Amino acid sequence: MAKYDKESAFRTNLGTWGWVILVLGSALTIFQLYTAYRGAYVSLIQGAVHLGAALCLVYLLYPMKSTWTKKKGIPWYDVLFAGAALYTNFYIIQNYDRLINEAIIFGFTYMDQIVATAGILLLLEATRRVVGLPIVIIAILALLYGLFGNYIPVIGHAGNDWPTLASEMFFSSSAIFGIPIQISSTYIFLFLFFGVILVKTNIGQFFNDIALRLTGKYTGGTAKAAVAASGLQGMVSGSSVANTVGSGSFTIPMMKNAGFKPHFAAASEASASTGGQLMPPIMGAAAFIMASYTGIPYNDIIVIAIIPAVLYFSGVFLGTHFEARKQGIRGLSKEELPKTSNLVKRLDLFLPLVIIIGFLLAGFTPTYAALFAIGTAFVISFFRKETRMSPKEIIKILEEGARVALPVIAACATAGIIAGTVTTTGLGPKIAGGIIDLAQGQFFLVMFFTMIACIILGMGLPTTANYVVTATMAAPALLAFDVPVIAVHMFVFYFGIVADITPPVCLAAYAGAGIAKANPMKAGVTAVKLAIAAFIIPYVFVSNPILLLQGDANFLNVTLALTTAMLGMASISAAMIGYFITKVNWFERIAMIVGGLMLVYPNIVISLIGLAVFAGIAVWQMARSKKDDSGKQEAVTS
Incomplete structure (x- = not known):
């Protein structure tokens, strides 16, 4: 660490x-x-x-x-x-x-x-x-x-x-x-302290065990478990690097033992842990600041963020699946999986998270939701001998709560210098005007240049400071167009976060590579491939805010947009890994990327063409796979 x-x-x-x-x-x-x-x-x-x-x-x-x-x-x-x-x-x-x-x-x-x-x-x-x-x-x-x-x-x-x-x-x-x-001194500190309490109750290990039990028996189950566990832990973690090291110390050796290459084990953990900052309800604590900047209630933001987070983790999950198929890595045996009976006995460990999410959705303030969740977790800790705290341990946890918050407090205060300068001098609109002029008013180029600015600004910054800087310096460029405020802020938030896995800095990938004893740059490139959803989905929800439950977001439209986006992510993930039903050649890879991008594009006609391309590649791959299998069978027979 x-x-x-x-x-x-x-x-x-x-x-x-x-x-x-x-x-x-x-x-x-x-x-x-x-x-x-x-x-x-x-x-x-x-x-x-x-x-x-x-x-x-x-x-x-x-x-x-x-x-x-x-x-x-x-x-x-x-x-x-x-x-x-x-x-x-x-x-x-x-x-x-x-x-x-x-x-x-x-x-x-x-x-x-x-x-x-x-x-x-x-x-x-x-x-x-x-x-x-x-x-x-x-x-x-x-x-x-x-x-x-x-x-x-x-x-x-x-x-x-x-x-x-x-x-x-x-x-x-x-x-x-x-x-x-102001947000740090009210909401963020409480949620960070909540995370400290959860660590004391061993909920992190419980998340690992739940994820392993649910996914471990399937193809590449250890990597899938790492993705699921990191997503769960990311809900209460404020740092991509800390999440990578905390989860990775358990999951990376497990993935390597299952047969995954060291750089891939590091990359899958880093991409999943980074995605934890995008997972409601806490989102690396940036959701609280986003609520203040956008004027949208925090309780609404955590609902709006669900579909993009699901798409992100689906992309990483699919990438690990295709890599496991490519390497021939099977799931764990029943004996290697955690026992269901032991997990059922610990289901009460989910109660603090249920409390915090339930209270937020019920309309309580984040302050009261966090307080009730902290109290619940504290009471639960006395149910078991291994988590029961002595007075000395309680005081130590109070100290640990302050220690954990120090980087966030310092980062928020320093980010305030940047935000204050941008707002008082009018720098934000000037940068926005410069980006628009550079793009010559072309909306796609404005998004692209804003993305580059966010990734550069996000390199080496913690989640909260990262969002403050990108929201004040990069977001105004997109706000100049007719784009919903929440879509703009989610756009800059996503690209600021993925800086943690984007070479050359890619701090989370470096941390994972250190545990896996792998090449950090190779791990970073692989993490980008796995997290490709984070580089595509923001363009989609800015162009089509239905994925953020904005605009004409009825059940049919949301279901259609989510389905085509999921299929598109499957196609692109397979192309990135180089394996679908069988190994993907260069022509198939290009076709699957194009088809996947057409599927996620917010236009039904273009999406149907993308679906036809994807289905055609699937049929072609099945035919190739049968031909390869019959050829192998003939070779064995002869």
Whole structure:
């Protein structure tokens, strides 16, 4: 984890400082639970407590260099940074009334400007330590653009002086303490803590066992189980890399033992784990921010996201099936599968997920849904000796809840710098105009260039920051056309997410390759083949929002669109793997890609032509397969 996941490279030899971190982390989690129950404070105060405690923990837990994690204790300068991070955010709480009422009219004081500058620098350094350099570079470029926009041609603006810019970034609710950190300090933290509780109840292993029992006996069952388990775990995971490592430590060796090549085992786990960020109800926590940006209730977004997520996982599932057929890999024997009786005894482990999904669909707020689910999971943990928690373990879980949230909190705050700059300077519409001009107004080219921008912006960024950046910088290009807002935001969200498996960065594929001992670039290319649905379906739901239950989305139209899309994904997946009923030659591969694209195209006539191509290849392949089998039989007989 520490090698491939920046957030896992924390100090392991804390000494007596471990008690300080335990108290501070537990206090942060208790504060979040308390405000969730009684109601949050005003956004700036709630955010200041949330961010101040998180940055303090980052400096105490994460060294300046990731290779220093085993050094004993905490150096004096990190203690100083931790204290300064607490102070700069406490300063907001202490001076809240003046900052909100007087500073806007009479201007910020020199002390305000010093605190704001220190707060920004401390945030950027903490984010570099716990998230990585890419998002920090983008944030610095955003600040430079905010300062020197008057020197930049075409996309420039009036420019700012540093004292004004820094004060507006740190003391307003539209930048660092904007929507991302507001959502983080209310909803996201609770759902991440919910995930920690589920890990304690061994629900991750339960998901693996359920998936293995359902799919393990079929062709390539181990890979199919990995896809299903990663999809289930992805609902409560906030990181593609963490999901890949967590699930992959179990599934990748299992796939290799079944006969899958190491790079394919790594790729299937990485593509499924990345897809977990697209799976409702949590969607890597980005769904909460999407609700604020689009004005669409969160409860509706998790329903809208179901069909695209099903198509994504169907594509990965089919890819593993065709690869297993190609390699002749069979399923597991009955003795190798988990016993049904043991799974039935643990069915109560599904209850927290049922509670959270049921409450959300019933119209409860995400806050109350998460609180009830956390309470349910906590009670369930006492049903079994192996999950029953002592008081010491309960406190440790409170600390772990804070630890898990640190990368998301830092990323959301830094993403706020980027979003704040884009909105206050009008950069978003300028970038959108540039994309439209580059595409000469052609809608398909606008989608293509937006896709490229999202993949580049998404490389190396965690899910929430990834979405914030793409939604503010890339989405306006598509919003200039007559496209539903939710379709645009899902488009940029999908392509920001698949950056985790798109070479050359492909962090999730690198993590999977590390476990599989495979070539990471080969794993990344294979992951793209398996996850090809994520590169096609967004074009479809922008062109035909019926897949997002928008427009004329009655039962017949949705069923027809879903059926043709599924058939199209089957055709394209088979072409990508190079196997359908039998091995696919180059001509068949081209025909199946063309036929598959025609099937997913939102036009009934074109889809019927694609279906005819797909059916023709299927008949041709069956004839070839029978001919090959009869030839083999004659050879054996002779």
